[in-house]
Amino acid sequence: MGLIDAYHQWKESRYENHLSNMKSQNKCPDCNGKGYHTFPVNEFVYYTNPYDCPGCNGTGQYSDWEQLK
Numbered sequence: 922m923g924l925i926d927a928y929h930q931w932k933e934s935r936y937e938n939h940l941s942n943m944k945s946q947n948k949c950p951d952c953n954g955k956g957y958h959t960f961p962v963n964e965f966v967y968y969t970n971p972y973d974c975p976g977c978n979g980t981g982q983y984s985d986w987e988q989l990k
């Protein structure tokens with residue numbers, strides 16, 4: 922059990938937290954319920970080229986994400 926393991930566990934539990942958070946709001950964990958992703962370059966510009974979230978097929982719903990994963 923080294924630092925790396927601890928780091929992975931920390932990351933994992935953060936992810937679990939995120940998942941249950943999103944689940945309680947029925948939001949797709951990949952896109953936080955938005956239904957689309959924007960390219961990181963455009964993050965501070967108003968998004969010019971969003972694409973549908975592949976995790977939830979663009980619906981932004983947790984239930985869809987769960988079915989599609």
Ligand SMILES: [Zn+2]
Nearest residue numbers: 949952974977
């Ligand atoms: Zn999504």
